[in-house]
Amino acid sequence: MTAQTEKAAPKTRPVRSLLAAAAAAVVLGSPLAVATPAQAQGWEPTKPVQFIIPAGTGGGADQMARFIQGVVAKNNLMKQPLITVNKGGGAGAEGFLEAKKAKGDPHTLIITLSNLFTTPYATGVPFSWKDMTPVAMLALDQFVLWVNASDPYKTAGEYIAAVKEAPDKSFKMGGTGSKQEDQIITVALEKLTAPKKFTYVPYSGGGTVAVQLVGKHVSSSVNNPIEAASQWKAGALRPLCIFDSKRSTYKEKVTADMGWSDIPTCKESGVDVQYQMLRGIFMGPGMTPEQVAFYVDLFKKVRATPEWEKFMEEGAFNQTFMAGDEFKTWIANNDKIHYDLMKEAGFLAPGK
Amino acid sequence: MDEISSLIGGFKVALSWYNVALMMVGIMLGVIIGVLPGLGGANGVAILLPLTFSMSPTSAIIMLSCIYWGALFGGAITSILFNIPGEPWSVATTFDGHPMAQQGRADEALTAAFTSSFVGAFVAVVMITFLAPVIAKFALQFGPAEFFAVYFLTFASFIGMGKGSPFKVIASMCLGFALGAVGMDKVTGTLRMTFGHEELLVGFDFLIAVIGLFGIGEILSSMEAGLKFQGTNAKIRLGAVLTTWGNLLKYWATSVRSCIVGCWMGITPGGATPASFMSYGLAKRFSKNSANFGKGEVEGVVAPETAAHAAGTSALLPMLTLGIPGSPTAAVLLGGLLIWGLQPGPMLFVEQKDFVWGLIASMYLGNIVGLIVVLTCVPLFAAILRIPFSIIAPVILVICAVGAYTVHNSMFDVWMMLVFGVAGYLFNKLNYPLRPLVLAIVLGDRAEESFRQALLGSQGKLNVFWANPLVGSIMALGLLLLLWPVVSWALERMKSKRPGTPVAAGE
Numbered sequence: 001m002t003a004q005t006e007k008a009a010p011k012t013r014p015v016r017s018l019l020a021a022a023a024a025a026v027v028l029g030s031p032l033a034v035a036t037p038a039q040a041q042g043w044e045p046t047k048p049v050q051f052i053i054p055a056g057t058g059g060g061a062d063q064m065a066r067f068i069q070g071v072v073a074k075n076n077l078m079k080q081p082l083i084t085v086n087k088g089g090g091a092g093a094e095g096f097l098e099a100k101k102a103k104g105d106p107h108t109l110i111i112t113l114s115n116l117f118t119t120p121y122a123t124g125v126p127f128s129w130k131d132m133t134p135v136a137m138l139a140l141d142q143f144v145l146w147v148n149a150s151d152p153y154k155t156a157g158e159y160i161a162a163v164k165e166a167p168d169k170s171f172k173m174g175g176t177g178s179k180q181e182d183q184i185i186t187v188a189l190e191k192l193t194a195p196k197k198f199t200y201v202p203y204s205g206g207g208t209v210a211v212q213l214v215g216k217h218v219s220s221s222v223n224n225p226i227e228a229a230s231q232w233k234a235g236a237l238r239p240l241c242i243f244d245s246k247r248s249t250y251k252e253k254v255t256a257d258m259g260w261s262d263i264p265t266c267k268e269s270g271v272d273v274q275y276q277m278l279r280g281i282f283m284g285p286g287m288t289p290e291q292v293a294f295y296v297d298l299f300k301k302v303r304a305t306p307e308w309e310k311f312m313e314e315g316a317f318n319q320t321f322m323a324g325d326e327f328k329t330w331i332a333n334n335d336k337i338h339y340d341l342m343k344e345a346g347f348l349a350p351g352k
Numbered sequence: 353m354d355e356i357s358s359l360i361g362g363f364k365v366a367l368s369w370y371n372v373a374l375m376m377v378g379i380m381l382g383v384i385i386g387v388l389p390g391l392g393g394a395n396g397v398a399i400l401l402p403l404t405f406s407m408s409p410t411s412a413i414i415m416l417s418c419i420y421w422g423a424l425f426g427g428a429i430t431s432i433l434f435n436i437p438g439e440p441w442s443v444a445t446t447f448d449g450h451p452m453a454q455q456g457r458a459d460e461a462l463t464a465a466f467t468s469s470f471v472g473a474f475v476a477v478v479m480i481t482f483l484a485p486v487i488a489k490f491a492l493q494f495g496p497a498e499f500f501a502v503y504f505l506t507f508a509s510f511i512g513m514g515k516g517s518p519f520k521v522i523a524s525m526c527l528g529f530a531l532g533a534v535g536m537d538k539v540t541g542t543l544r545m546t547f548g549h550e551e552l553l554v555g556f557d558f559l560i561a562v563i564g565l566f567g568i569g570e571i572l573s574s575m576e577a578g579l580k581f582q583g584t585n586a587k588i589r590l591g592a593v594l595t596t597w598g599n600l601l602k603y604w605a606t607s608v609r610s611c612i613v614g615c616w617m618g619i620t621p622g623g624a625t626p627a628s629f630m631s632y633g634l635a636k637r638f639s640k641n642s643a644n645f646g647k648g649e650v651e652g653v654v655a656p657e658t659a660a661h662a663a664g665t666s667a668l669l670p671m672l673t674l675g676i677p678g679s680p681t682a683a684v685l686l687g688g689l690l691i692w693g694l695q696p697g698p699m700l701f702v703e704q705k706d707f708v709w710g711l712i713a714s715m716y717l718g719n720i721v722g723l724i725v726v727l728t729c730v731p732l733f734a735a736i737l738r739i740p741f742s743i744i745a746p747v748i749l750v751i752c753a754v755g756a757y758t759v760h761n762s763m764f765d766v767w768m769m770l771v772f773g774v775a776g777y778l779f780n781k782l783n784y785p786l787r788p789l790v791l792a793i794v795l796g797d798r799a800e801e802s803f804r805q806a807l808l809g810s811q812g813k814l815n816v817f818w819a820n821p822l823v824g825s826i827m828a829l830g831l832l833l834l835l836w837p838v839v840s841w842a843l844e845r846m847k848s849k850r851p852g853t854p855v856a857a858g859e
Contacts, residue, residue, distance in 0.1 A: 091541065202541070
């Protein structure tokens, strides 16, 4: 099947490196790649590509992965289909272990969120980003401090002051999961409310958290923009500040008088906390540069589509793109940041 | 009325030839997906989602929601014929549906299941049409304490269902809770009871347990009984649909109750699975034929199917109005909405009128089309049971194995399924009930999670479970149901004492 489709549609790209093709063929252990040297753009998938989502259905990573699957299929960006698979067990450990096992298998990709860093530290499950091959950073997901629109707080400063005034633990912060990004941000905020703390209530998904906030079952949340946007538009929630170093670049109005760019940064409001979440792509260990290059190129093409542009705007993503060494350095830094934050919060599993 | 004119507009959108054809295709695909255990509506919709990107959002959602209806219908087929629930919410259907099939009444059971599904879904759609905005607000009142109260009510309505010793029921339920607790503890974010084994990270998926306990267990039992299906005497009665319909009218009270339970659970969003269990438990409690439940009582098929579909359909309401999915399939559909550039949530009804009303109209049409499709196939499905056991058993085994593998794409699950199969067989031999175990695996961890979330929020004070009228009344209802066996026993005792007969003379 695959051989036929490839031969049926020979590309007239310049032969860049026969050696690379041969190297790829050795890694693949497949005679196919040798048989089609005209394909020597480097490397190309020869069978459907499994796209692992280390999270359940309906969440941010799931939405993004399924969206990419759709964009790739719709715009014909790859000859082989991309097949998404949810492996969210054990806070994503299930998916990451699968990626770790996919050594030398260039037909397995994984989309990551912050659980790339937090899950191994919190659970002690043996994997780390070093067990995988980084491909590219697609974007950074933002976090916004939200309160119910009927509450009196207009700025993050006012809100933090109110938490400080109130009896300990009387303010409830709703978040996704436990010992993950939402709780890490909460712990960072608690440095400013000290000695008062939040009661952190973990829920299974970001959409649920937003609705619980609308129903006033929690006092605030740090939902990603896309999870709470619709409730904001409907006037049920109010954003107080965004946990980025700069304001969002999306100027279009979401409500009658505010757009994403009108939300002040937390630092501006006197709440010096910053956090962003990686939306990146990794592969299993032991990939050749050609294989990685193919996917970097693929995701560059995905990012160039108008659909992607719209998706980014709706979720108010920070559109930073990174690949190669720059990306590796970024990951190493963030891994350290997460380790320190989690160590401080007492979230590390025994032995970590 | 605004709703009526909007709905007529919606019908105009949905009733094009192209859209009706998509409905048919969707229903067919859905039935197939529902029949295969483990594939499930959520996976089916996820796989087919990319196919719809080239369509207009309205056509796409019509096709996808029809796959969803089809899967809801299809789940009943394997439950009744082979005791293998294809979907979590079909488990309760096996309790009476499969005994009916064994008695050669598969066509009756299927007709009852399909018709009840249709009634449940239809009532829910009518409710969505007229009450959407009001009901959406009601869902907002549900916090962790209220969710726990709902799960508590489900468990309570199920207590005393087993015919055997209450200690065996408790033992079985506790085993279910223990199995349900394996894996990630969502509240503290740590792993428990995995003993360092990576395979146990994901916990025991309910589907694998059910496929093993019911499907494989059933095959083992049949093998022992002499390699034949008891359903081989299944007659193919072409008039079965009509005669069953006549009988179904008797169960109107059960239908109404199940519709209420289902709609309520779909909106809150407790989901179709608790709805089906709760409805079955209530039907057994209040039925005149409650002694016959579990032995092939039509009412035991009507109740869970009506509730599951009412819930499955009304689960789309919180998805559309609040952006929270009431079921995994709804979650995948939600992802689809985003790809088409539609933002689910409170503004969808205002900004995307065509889309919303097209979808609602397609719910009416899709269910009618679905009912016609599946009902015409009833004799065909029933005839499957006439295939000799030696041929059909290996096929079922393969379908079970594929189903178990599909859940996590893991071979380990197939072995687990076989272990569960042997356990199911032994449970039957030793007269331990399986239902409390399954119920505990399905809902145990969810109940635990909401219980702990509620206590976190109240800082450990138990009064959170009667802090407001809503949670208080659900809890009170649950306690009443829980204590009902004791109350009715006491009442009987008082009655029998009055004429002066000695107590417990019958023992």
